[in-house]
Amino acid sequence: xxxxxxxxxxxxxxxxxxxxxxxxxxxxxxxxxxxxxxxxxxxxxxxxxxxxxxxxxxxxxxxxxxxxxxxxxxxxxxxxxxxxxxxxxxxxxxxxxxxxxxxxxxxxxxxxxxxxxxxxxxxxxxxxxxxxxxxxxxxxxxxxxxxxxxxxxxxxxxxxxxxxxxxxxxxxxxxxxxxxxxxxxxxxxxxxxxxxxxxxxxxxxxxxxxxxxxxxxxxxxxxxxxxxxxxxxxxxxxxxxxxxxxxxxxxxxxxxxxxxxxxxxxxxxxxxxxxxxxxxxxxxxxxxxxxxxxxxxxxxxxxxxxxxxxxxxxxxxxxxxxxxxxxxxxxxxxxxxxxxxxxxxxxxxxxxxxxxxxxxxxxxxxxxxxxxxxxxxxxxxxxxxxxxxxxxxxxxxxxxxxxxxxxxxxxxxxxxxxxxxxxxxxxxxxxxxxxxxxxxxxxxxxxxxxxxxxxxxxxxxxxxxxxxxxxxxxxxxxxxxxxxxxxxxxxxxxxxxxxxxxxxxxxxxxxxxxxxxxxxxxxxxxxxxxxxxxxxxxxxxxxxxxxxxxxxxxxxxxxxxxxxxxxxxxxxxxxxxxxx
Amino acid sequence: xxxxxxxxxxxxxxxxxxxxxxxxxxxxxxxxxxxxxxxxxxxxxxxxxxxxxxxxxxxxxxxxxxxxxxxxxxxxxxxxxxxxxxxxxxxxxxxxxxxxxxxxxxxxxxxxxxxxxxxxxxxxxxxxxxxxxxxxxxxxxxxxxxxxxxxxxxxxxxxxxxxxxxxxxxxxxxxxxxxxxxxxxxxxxxxxxxxxxxxxxxxxxxxxxxxxxxxxxxxxxxxxxxxxxxxxxxxxxxxxxxxxxxxxxxxxxxxxxxxxxxxxxxxxxxxxxxxxxxxxxxxxxxxxxxxxxxxxxxxxxxxxxxxxxxxxxxxxxxxxxxxxxxxxxxxxxxxxxxxxxxxxxxxxxxxxxxxxxxxxxxxxxxxxxxxxxxxxxxxxxxxxxxx
Numbered sequence: 013x014x015x016x017x018x019x020x021x022x023x024x025x026x027x028x029x030x031x032x033x034x035x036x037x038x039x040x041x042x043x044x045x046x047x048x049x050x051x052x053x054x055x056x057x058x059x060x061x062x063x064x065x066x067x068x069x070x071x072x073x074x075x076x077x078x079x080x081x082x083x084x085x086x087x088x089x090x091x092x093x094x095x096x097x098x099x100x101x102x103x104x105x106x107x108x109x110x111x112x113x114x115x116x117x118x119x120x121x122x123x124x125x126x127x128x129x130x131x132x133x134x135x136x137x138x139x140x141x142x143x144x145x146x147x148x149x150x151x152x153x154x155x156x157x158x159x160x161x162x163x164x165x166x167x168x169x170x171x172x173x174x175x176x177x178x179x180x181x182x183x184x185x186x187x188x189x190x191x192x193x194x195x196x197x198x199x200x201x202x203x204x205x206x207x208x209x210x211x212x213x214x215x216x217x218x219x220x221x222x223x224x225x226x227x228x229x230x231x232x233x234x235x236x237x238x239x240x241x242x243x244x245x246x247x248x249x250x251x252x253x254x255x256x257x258x259x260x261x262x263x264x265x266x267x268x269x270x271x272x273x274x275x276x277x278x279x280x281x282x283x284x285x286x287x288x289x290x291x292x293x294x295x296x297x298x299x300x301x302x303x304x305x306x307x308x309x310x311x312x313x314x315x316x317x318x319x320x321x322x323x324x325x326x327x328x329x330x331x332x333x334x335x336x337x338x339x340x341x342x343x344x345x346x347x348x349x350x351x352x353x354x355x356x357x358x359x360x361x362x363x364x365x366x367x368x369x370x371x372x373x374x375x376x377x378x379x380x381x382x383x384x385x386x387x388x389x390x391x392x393x394x395x396x397x398x399x400x401x402x403x404x405x406x407x408x409x410x411x412x413x414x415x416x417x418x419x420x421x422x423x424x425x426x427x428x429x430x431x432x433x434x435x436x437x438x439x440x441x442x443x444x445x446x447x448x449x450x451x452x453x454x455x456x457x458x459x460x461x462x463x464x465x466x467x468x469x470x471x472x473x474x475x476x477x478x479x480x481x482x483x484x485x486x487x488x489x490x491x492x493x494x495x496x497x498x499x500x501x502x503x504x505x506x507x508x509x510x511x512x513x514x515x516x517x518x519x520x521x522x523x524x525x526x527x528x529x530x531x532x533x534x535x536x537x538x539x540x541x542x543x544x545x546x547x548x549x550x551x552x553x554x555x556x557x558x559x560x561x562x563x564x565x566x567x568x569x570x571x572x573x574x575x576x577x578x579x580x581x582x583x584x585x586x587x588x589x590x591x592x
Numbered sequence: 593x594x595x596x597x598x599x600x601x602x603x604x605x606x607x608x609x610x611x612x613x614x615x616x617x618x619x620x621x622x623x624x625x626x627x628x629x630x631x632x633x634x635x636x637x638x639x640x641x642x643x644x645x646x647x648x649x650x651x652x653x654x655x656x657x658x659x660x661x662x663x664x665x666x667x668x669x670x671x672x673x674x675x676x677x678x679x680x681x682x683x684x685x686x687x688x689x690x691x692x693x694x695x696x697x698x699x700x701x702x703x704x705x706x707x708x709x710x711x712x713x714x715x716x717x718x719x720x721x722x723x724x725x726x727x728x729x730x731x732x733x734x735x736x737x738x739x740x741x742x743x744x745x746x747x748x749x750x751x752x753x754x755x756x757x758x759x760x761x762x763x764x765x766x767x768x769x770x771x772x773x774x775x776x777x778x779x780x781x782x783x784x785x786x787x788x789x790x791x792x793x794x795x796x797x798x799x800x801x802x803x804x805x806x807x808x809x810x811x812x813x814x815x816x817x818x819x820x821x822x823x824x825x826x827x828x829x830x831x832x833x834x835x836x837x838x839x840x841x842x843x844x845x846x847x848x849x850x851x852x853x854x855x856x857x858x859x860x861x862x863x864x865x866x867x868x869x870x871x872x873x874x875x876x877x878x879x880x881x882x883x884x885x886x887x888x889x890x891x892x893x894x895x896x897x898x899x900x901x902x903x904x905x906x907x908x909x910x911x912x913x914x915x916x917x918x919x920x921x922x923x924x925x926x927x928x929x930x931x932x933x934x935x936x937x938x939x940x941x942x943x944x945x946x947x948x949x950x951x952x953x954x955x956x957x958x959x960x961x962x963x964x965x966x967x968x969x970x971x972x973x974x975x976x977x978x979x
Contacts, residue, residue: 488661494708495668500621502671506614506678517621521659524624528661 021165033125033449034132037080041191042204042396044085044132045069047125048185049208050393052089053215054119055183059092060236063212067219069201075190076136083191088184093147096154096172103130103141103158103185104167119393127167129187131160136190144184146177153177155184195221198386199396206343207387207394210369211435213335232338237329242439244276246323247315248361249440255312259300267303267311268296277321289314325356325363328437331392336369343431345374350471354464359456364438366461368468372430372475383425384418388451389435395449403453404434407461416469417476434461485535492525606735607678609728614671629670630654631726636869641925646865646881648926650872655726665708666720670727672696672709673720677735684758686736693717731874733829738779741830745774745801745822747808750792753777754785772809774822781833782877786841794973795819795838797831797883799850799860799951803965810963816970819844827864829871835864835880846880847978849969852888853903853948854917857939858924861885866926884978885934886969888949890941891977896957896968900949910948917943934979 033043049065056063066088073082094102103126130140144155156172195202201221209217213233220226250258262270271278271286287293291314295307303311331339336351349371356365388395388404399405405425413419413426420426442452451457500521504514617627632638633653640651657663676695680687687695693714700706711717725732732739749768753775756762767775768789777784793816798804801822813820819838823831839846848864850856862868865883867875893900905911917939920927927936942948958964972978 491664491708492661495664498706498709499664499668499671500618502668502675503614503618503621506671506675507611507618509618513618513622517618520621520624524621524626524659525661525664 023162034128037190037192038194038199040132040189041083041193042199042201044129044187045201046204047129048087050119051126052087052091053212055091056089057236057239061091062214062231062234062236064090064216069221072188077190080190080192082188083193084188086186088182090182093181094145094183095147096145099143099145100158100167100169103127103143104160105165119391127160130158133187133189134159137188142186144177146179146181148181198399204394204396207389209342210339210387210433211331211389211392213331213339229342232342233335240327240329243324243327246277246361247275248320252312256308262300264299264301266297266299270300276323282318282320285318286314289317322358323361323363327439328356328363328365330365331367336367340369340371347372347374348475350468352464352468357460359460360454362438362440364436364460366464367435368464369433370430370468370472381427383427384430384432386425387431387433390441390451391437397449401444402450403457404451404461406453407458407465408432410462411465411469413469416473417480489529492529496521496525604730606728606730607681610674610678626659629657629727631723632729632873634726634870634872636923639869639872639925641929643929643931647867647875647879648869648872649875669709669720670723674724680736686738688738689718689721690714692721692737726873729873741779741828743822743824743828744777744831744834747774747813747820749813750788750790750817751819752787752789756783777830777834779830781830781837784837786837788842790817792819792842792844793817794845794847797821797823797835797848799823799856803951807966812966826860829878832864832878835883836877839880839882846883847886847973848883849886849951851950854939854942855913857935858917858920862926886972886978888951890938893949898949898953899956900947903946903948914943
């Protein structure tokens with residue numbers, strides 16, 4: 013018989029790094045960046061610091077494995093810093109986390125990610141993470157190299173030294189490992205950075221990718237999002253085993269007290285109802301330690317069979333429509349956009365909030381027959397792989413976007429130069445895998461996302477419709493200019509008429525079509541005015557005031573009035589606008 | 593070169609008529625009045641059936657196109673195409689619709705300002721040509737625009753055809769000299785003169801060109817003093833004009849032999865006998881009202897125990913044909929007229945029974961006798977088993 017051995021958590025992950033986002037050189041770069049940035053953002057948020065993050069990624073040589081480059085990633089933040097004693101734990105030990113199972117909407121949860129990044133660097137380049145840290149209490153920063161001791165799942169800090177760092181506090185982490193760099197597309201680094209910028213309006217980001225220049229993006233919000241306190245777990249989200257384990261945290265208290273203080277939505281009334289569902293009253297007064305497994309089974313069953321109030325939605329946080337509207341402008345020149353933040357709701361007994369931002373950009377994703385660019389977020393972390401299996405993608409595909417003026421092949425993403433950003437925040441997001449790439453699609457969740465999308469679609473369609481009308485009118489005007497002369501010339505040739513008849517007919521035609529074109533002109537002006545008025549309103553809502561914006565609002569609104577009442581007046585306004 | 597072919601005795605002088613229309617448009621424009629073009633409305637709701645003449649004729653409805661922002665493109669295209677057609681008539685040049693499409697492309701390429709007129713595909717230019725025909729109430733052939741018409745392959749031991757060619761020469765074809773090769777009138781049946789060497793007893797038009805050829809090969813025209821023609825599906829203008837010519841010049845009984853189904857009765861036979869709603873202007877010269885429906889008749893199915901099929905309503909084409917048949921019984925003036933009650937009854941029978949039976953099923957009656965189909969056809973003619 014072969015010998016049964018026990019392996020450490022680190023050993024397991026070292027052999028199965030593909031499960032946590034290191035399945036290819038391409039993903040390795042993105043996942044490392046993601047883990048480092050997620051940690052920085054979470055740390056800043058917890059300390060109430062407005063984050064300033066610097067990212068630098070470059071190729072520094074060829075990789076040790078085939079077809080890879082040696083890639084260096086540096087992420088530096090202004091967060092609270094890590095106590096030097098914790099450095100080895102944070103970067104070199106699996107499942108060492110301050111956030112595990114707390115029921116909060118933080119980005120990181122289990123404490124796997126950054127240790128996996130260290131392991132990957134160690135496996136491919138024989139060196140773990142180079143870290144520098146400084147907390148406010150330290151005069152000098154501490155730096156060193158953290159490796160994972162895979163056999164024992166512990167981190168080792170090597171070459172520790174004190175250095176000067178002109179920063180109040182913060183962490184700088186540097187990895188060098190085998191990878192491949194992709195900037196654009198679904199799995200691209202830029203796509204990740206764009207996404208992170210979008211859902212973190214309070215983030216100031218500087219980045220330098222490869223040989224490109226440094227890019228600086230300022231924050232558009234000075235409010236550090238406050239992570240809502242975790243609420244107590246709802247008993248309907250538990251399995252029997254979890255239920256029993258949960259009870260051991262409460263020591264010797266009585267069952268009724270445990271049920272009321274260990275869970276949310278359990279009241280005295282609920283306790284009464286439990287008894288009607290088969291829980292014997294005598295058990296309620298017993299201490300937990302006196303309960304047998306069989307008792308737990310009965311208690312659990314009675315609790316599951318009783319209807320309870322849905323869990324509270326207080327534990328979720330949103331970016332908010334205003335912040336999202338400002339943040340989206342940071343991704344490029346926006347033509348128009350619409351944002352929707354839904355009210356928090358309950359899906360599958362878990363609080364969830366869905367936010368959607370749809371935008372058309374002027375110089376981005378300009379191919380009209382390409383699918384829209386989709387940015388998916390779970391707890392404000394961009395999801396970049398395996399989009400086809402994700403609840404968000406399913407929801408988008410289930411909406412009929414043709415109703416909102418977009419082109420959409422049957423059962424697919426709509427087409428056009430748009431960015432669709434959908435963010436889901438929940439303390440308990442059900443992912444399909446440990447690398448958190450896709451959200452599992454339950455019917456309730458897909459329906460909630462769908463509703464948000466449809467609301468955003470309605471807002472978007474008013475823009476698109478106006479543009480279509482505008483284009484239609486313009487086409488009509490062009491028609492007159494193009495076809496009228498051809499018509500007269502052909503008629504003159506067929507009838508062998510002279511120049512003077514031609515002139516007369518041309519004048520007559522001009523008068524005729526002039527009447528048509530006057531009407532068309534007036535309609536066009538009206539459409540123009542309405543659209544610009546709408547755009548101005550949007551801009552006002554965002555608080556973005558350009559130098560000319562006030563003047564143009566006046567003209568635009570004047571146009572609306574004029575076009576609505578008297579066509580002649582519109583012409584005058586149009587003329588004066590031209591003169592301006 | 594002289595005008596190629598005279599299609600009919602028609603008192604319209606097309607170039608003159610076109611100039612009148614152009615003159616009216618121009619003078620309207622001079623007066624700042626919106627010019628209007630009117631064309632015959634070619635649709636079923638403007639079709640009238642007079643049992644005395646036997647074909648679908650146009651009613652009073654017209655399609656009016658008035659100049660405005662939306663129609664200016666169409667009017668410019670109509671006048672542009674009209675000029676090309678008038679030039680063709682003037683110099684005696686002929687073209688197909690496809691060729692005209694490319695002629696337009698060539699002219700547009702040579703002149704930058706014509707660019708907006710450009711046709712995206714042939715459907716667009718075809719629609720303009722059709723509109724001009726309906727507007728002037730003339731056939732496309734009269735505008736020197738010919739089609740490569742299919743069908744009409746004809747066999748006979750008695751028929752002699754004389755064709756007047758464009759240059760005035762004459763060509764004479766004795767069909768008995770052609771063996772199993774057919775004579776085909778193509779797109780100009782009206783320029784032909786017919787003569788028979790011996791009295792012809794009947795003319796048989798077979799829906800399937802293949803079956804017509806089988807009958808010929810097995811000696812049908814040798815044993816019978818007749819004219820045998822293959823229609824090759826829905827009759828083209830050539831088949832329709834050719835049938836009309838045979839009917840009028842030779843005054844022989846005419847029979848149509850085809851499948852028993854709604855499509856054949858409605859689209860193929862009705863078009864051959866009375867023309868179609870889409871070709872209201874030409875029906876007078878392109879239909880043979882005397883032609884009888886020889887079969888397959890509903891009674892033949894029973895009498896000869898013919899193999900037949902259930903109409904598959906899951907098949908979109910067959911379901912459409914059935915729906916069209918129901919519409920026809922309600923709206924088609926041809927089937928509504930009591931003169932054609934017998935044909936309407938067959939249509940009703942088909943809708944009720946939901947079966948179809950093919951012309952070739954006669955070959956199942958006596959599989960060992962290669963001329964059994966011929967025998968049945970003759971027997972049916974003799975017994976007046978037709979509608």
